[in-house]
Amino acid sequence: MELRHLRYFVTVVEEQSITKAAEKLCIAQPPLSRQIQKLEEELGITLFERGSRPVKTTEAGMFFYEHAVQILTHTAQATSMARRINAVDKTVRIGYVGSLLYALLPQIIYLFRQRHPDIHVELIECGTRDQIEALKVGKIDIGFGRLRLTDPSIKRLLLRKERLKLAVHKNHHLAEFINTGVYLSQILDESIFSYPLTPKPNFSTLIQSIFTELGLVPKKLSEVREIHLALGLVSSGEGICLIPESASDIGMKNLIYIPVLDLEAYSPISLSVRNMDQSAYIPYILECIKEVFEEEGKPIQLNED
Known part of the structure; x- marks a missing residue:
């Protein structure tokens, strides 16, 4: 039996008609009648009542019809999904949080492109919160983010815990701690700029949660649109800002970056994929991540989180 x-x-x-069915299938009526007869012989049952006009299906025929429809539907769905997986293998859409462009993400993507020139890479800026839904609907295939978010359909791998630094103006009184570092308890009275001004949870939520975890309450914590605006305000002497260590490479005048000493003061960098996704590009990207992190002497974890 064939599909x-x-x-x-x-x-x-x-169609309830051999003639109409033949027209719809774009084949001649006699061959169609022969194929139906062969199917009945193979099954050992009568599918249609003989001599009925319009064509009537027997009780056994209706039972077989219901299952035949399911088989054809499942086959079509499997074909569509297989084509989708094949397309993903050739085009990988990577969602990323903007601040990771200052970390090792560009090097990872560049190495991946060099190693696998047959795979087209599309980069899509996408907050960690939005990456969950984007993965589910197929808008992206991999997500690089910073927040600890869980969803049963998404697998999240913690790559590393990136330390936070405190951005201050070079003439700020906290500048004296540039070599020794500061604890968050020392900055509670300062004007602290947090970012971004987007739906929560976001990086600002992470900063607030770190203070809360330590039992601290900053007196003047303000949210601004994005990291460059926050650092611009700090550069103007308006206040201070907590940023991931890699973002200290942003070139802005008058700024210095002080290590934050609290063990809880870190930003997780994670990789997210669909939970049942077995696509070949996943181990490929993991290989590139490990190589780049090792070359930079950065600790890498690759643990599910």
Whole structure:
């Protein structure tokens, strides 16, 4: 039995006519009648009542029709999904948080492109919160983010815990701690700029949660649109700002970056994929991540989180 035989049979049932079914299938009527007869012989049952006009399906025929429709539907769905997976293998859409462009992400993507020139890479800026839904609907295939978010359909790998630094103006009174570092308890009275001004949870939420975890309450914590605006305000002497260590490479005048000593003061860098995704590009990207991190002497974890 072939799938085409099922399609022939289903079409005859739905059209209630051999003639109309033949026209719809773009084949001649006699060959269609022969195929239906062969199907009945193979099954050992009568599918249609003889001599009925319009064509009537027997009770056994209706039972077989319902299952034939399911088989054809499942086959179509499997074909569509296989084509989707094949397309993903050739085009990988990577969602990323903007601040990771100052970390090792550009080097990872560059190495991936060099190693696998047959795979087209599309980069899509996407907050960690939005990456969950973007992965589910297929807008992205991999997500690089900073927040600890959980979802049963998403697998999240913690790559590393990036330390935070405190950005201050070079003439700020806290500048004296540039070599020794500061604890968050020392900055509670300062004007602290947090970012971004987007739906929560976001990086600002992470900063607030670190203070809360330590039992600290900053007196003047303000949210601004994005990291460059925050650092621009710090550069103007308006206040201070907590940033991931890699973001200290942002070139802005008058700024210095002080290590934050609290063990809890870190930003997780994670990789997220669909939970059941077995696509070949996943181990490829993991290989590139490990190589780049090792070359930079950065600790890498690759633990599920």
